[in-house]
Amino acid sequence: xxxxxxxxxxxxxxxxxxxxxxxxxxxxxxxxxxxxxxxxxxxxxxxxxxxxxxxxxxxxxxxxxxxxxxxxxxxxxxxxxxxxxxxxxxxxxxxxxxxxxxxxxxxxxxxxxxxxxxxxxxxxxxxxxxxxxxxxxxxxxxxxxxxxxxxxxxxxxxxxxxxxxxxxxxxxxxxxxxxxxxxxxxxxxxxxxxxxxxxxxxxxxxxxxxxxxxxxxxxxxxxxxxxxxxxxxxxxxxxxxxxxxxxxxxxxxxxxxxxxxxxxxxxxxxxxxxxxxxxxxxxxxxxxxxxxxxxxxxxxxxxxxxxxxxxxxxxxxxxxxxxxxxxxxxxxxxxxxxxxxxxxxxxxxxxxxxxxxxxxxxxxxxxxxxxxxxxxxxxxxxxxxxxxxxxxxxxxxxxxxxxxxxxxxxxxxxxxxxxxxxxxxxxxxxxxxxxxxxxxxxxxxxxxxxxxxxxxxxxxxxxxxxxxxxxxxxxxxxxxxxxxxxxxxxxxxxxxxxxxxxxxxxxxxxxxxxxxxxxxxxxxxxxxxxxxxxxxxxx
Ligand code: G4P
Numbered sequence: 170x171x172x173x174x175x176x177x178x179x180x181x182x183x184x185x186x187x188x189x190x191x192x193x194x195x196x197x198x199x200x201x202x203x204x205x206x207x208x209x210x211x212x213x214x215x216x217x218x219x220x221x222x223x224x225x226x227x228x229x230x231x232x233x234x235x236x237x238x239x240x241x242x243x244x245x246x247x248x249x250x251x252x253x254x255x256x257x258x259x260x261x262x263x264x265x266x267x268x269x270x271x272x273x274x275x276x277x278x279x280x281x282x283x284x285x286x287x288x289x290x291x292x293x294x295x296x297x298x299x300x301x302x303x304x305x306x307x308x309x310x311x312x313x314x315x316x317x318x319x320x321x322x323x324x325x326x327x328x329x330x331x332x333x334x335x336x337x338x339x340x341x342x343x344x345x346x347x348x349x350x351x352x353x354x355x356x357x358x359x360x361x362x363x364x365x366x367x368x369x370x371x372x373x374x375x376x377x378x379x380x381x382x383x384x385x386x387x388x389x390x391x392x393x394x395x396x397x398x399x400x401x402x403x404x405x406x407x408x409x410x411x412x413x414x415x416x417x418x419x420x421x422x423x424x425x426x427x428x429x430x431x432x433x434x435x436x437x438x439x440x441x442x443x444x445x446x447x448x449x450x451x452x453x454x455x456x457x458x459x460x461x462x463x464x465x466x467x468x469x470x471x472x473x474x475x476x477x478x479x480x481x482x483x484x485x486x487x488x489x490x491x492x493x494x495x496x497x498x499x500x501x502x503x504x505x506x507x508x509x510x511x512x513x514x515x516x517x518x519x520x521x522x523x524x525x526x527x528x529x530x531x532x533x534x535x536x537x538x539x540x541x542x543x544x545x546x547x548x549x550x551x552x553x554x555x556x557x558x559x560x561x562x563x564x565x566x567x568x569x570x571x572x573x574x575x576x577x578x579x580x581x582x583x584x585x586x587x588x589x590x591x592x593x594x595x596x597x598x599x600x601x602x603x604x605x606x607x608x609x610x611x612x613x614x615x616x617x618x619x620x621x622x623x624x625x626x627x628x629x630x631x632x633x634x635x636x637x638x639x640x641x642x643x644x645x646x647x648x649x650x651x652x653x654x655x656x657x658x659x660x661x662x663x664x665x666x667x668x669x670x671x672x673x674x675x676x677x678x679x680x681x682x683x684x685x686x687x688x689x690x691x692x693x694x695x696x697x698x699x700x701x702x703x704x705x706x707x708x
Contacts (some may be wrong), residue, residue: 198290319433323353360372458563474496481598570649577640648681
């Protein structure tokens with residue numbers, strides 16, 4: 170695919186605060202199949218980053234989207250990895266961080282959500298709020314992320330507009346504030362009533378999303394004349410829940426009480442420009458970020474950032490290892506020497522890149538809100554902070570509680586060294602948690618995952634990147650708790666429990682089921698058993 174990355178233009182005075190105020194860094198959250206990849210394509214297309222959006226006639230046949238790259242993703246037609254797309258739009262620089270759609274990779278999604286300032290919640294018009302959307306919404310709420318809601322696939326038969334409004338209000342507690350209102354029922358999408366400008370925006374269908382949808386603006390009187398009943402119905406319905414005029418509840422939006430709402434058909438590129446404009450006009454710019462003690466670091470403080478994702482094997486030819494950094498303050502300049510907060514060591518950032526789907530290019534500077542891929546920074550792990558001059562430690566990104574456990578063994582004893590190196594590497598990337606015990610030995614570590622597909626990724630990477638084929642054997646545990654050395658004696662003698670050590674030194678007790686856990690809580694009340702990570706597992 171030919172694509173030209175439109176470089177953001179540096180502003181005249183070049184001040185950090187001004188650059189930060191131009192950044193909009195966001196992620197799209199949705200249940201798989203709601204149209205996230207299609208919307209990503211369409212947004213990029215609208216910003217005129219790419220010439221032709223992927224034709225979307227069947228996932229297996231469609232052209233690679235800019236956000237899909239791994240073989241497994243292509244085979245299965247799902248997005249596993251996250252990538253960052255950057256493009257200029259109006260006077261802003263948009264950073265769109267892609268999140269994996271599948272629930273098994275929700276830990277990865279959670280990490281991405283720690284690096285954004287806003288989320289677009291994409292809802293399938295026919296399905297309403299689905300499980301994964303709700304779980305992701307919960308994470309956004311925990312992180313106080315403002316949410317823009319988009320009802321997608323309006324070109325297909327779907328639910329009633331007012332029923333969708335009710336569902337959003339009831340299930341999320343957010344008050345939807347429509348900025349546009351669909352004209353024509355789901356399945357007969359004629360355009361939207363732009364409530365802010367009180368105009369009808371009529372869409373003309375385009376061929377399977379291959380180019381920009383044309384939109385023409387009409388006055389309400391012309392809309393009534395040309396669309397008749399469809400227009401009247403839209404006005405009647407919208408008047409029950411929406412008002413015309415500019416969006417005024419910025420405080421409610423930023424506080425997570427209201428959600429601006431739009432309608433779209435990503436596949437037809439209809440309503441997509443409105444989404445971009447809403448991001449520019451309403452989404453918060455990159456702002457001060459709180460450190461681990463809750464002290465905000467201003468955007469114009471010396472450079473700082475944190476690693477929200479580590480990924481290797483993106484480029485088979487180079488076998489590289491990329492740490493994705495969200496810049497929080499200051500200017501990142503390629504080649505600068507930064508301090509790694511957790512080790513106090515310094516290292517040079519010679520190989521800094523901007524990742525754009527499969528395309529990558531050297532990046533010379535980046536500003537708060539931007540994402541930098543540091544190539545071959547193998548010392549960096551998810552959650553690590555980096556800085557220059559004034560030290561800073563950003564809050565760690567919590568691990569999720571694993572629910573699936575398998576023992577890994579090298580298939581070929583002569584490749585044990587590669588096997589061990591591969592497991593350590595994949596753990597560093599945050600693809601899997603690794604638990605060990607003297608009893609099981611180094612030959613048979615226990616891999617712990619939030620979702621079973623993580624094991625497939627490990628197996629694939631061990632085969633292809635480390636030439637260390639392995640065997641996996643399922644364990645019957647389904648629950649994990651943090652415990653203490655004092656508890657070991659008690660737990661050792663109980664059936665259905667095993668205690669292992671995670672690489673960070675924490676002791677993890679595994680239980681076959683909730684009954685095994687309850688029994689121990691009852692019989693050994695002195696034993697400390699603490700839930701792991703976030704309280705709301707997405708898995
Ligand atoms: P995801 O990343 O959220 O998983 O979704 P993705 O964009 O891959 O879209 C899932 C399917 O929904 C795709 O169809 C895509 O073409 C379709 N789609 C996305 N947006 C729209 C829309 O606005 N309207 C309509 N009608 N379809 C949309 P597919 O995988 O090719 O399967 P199929 O539905 O064509 O059989």
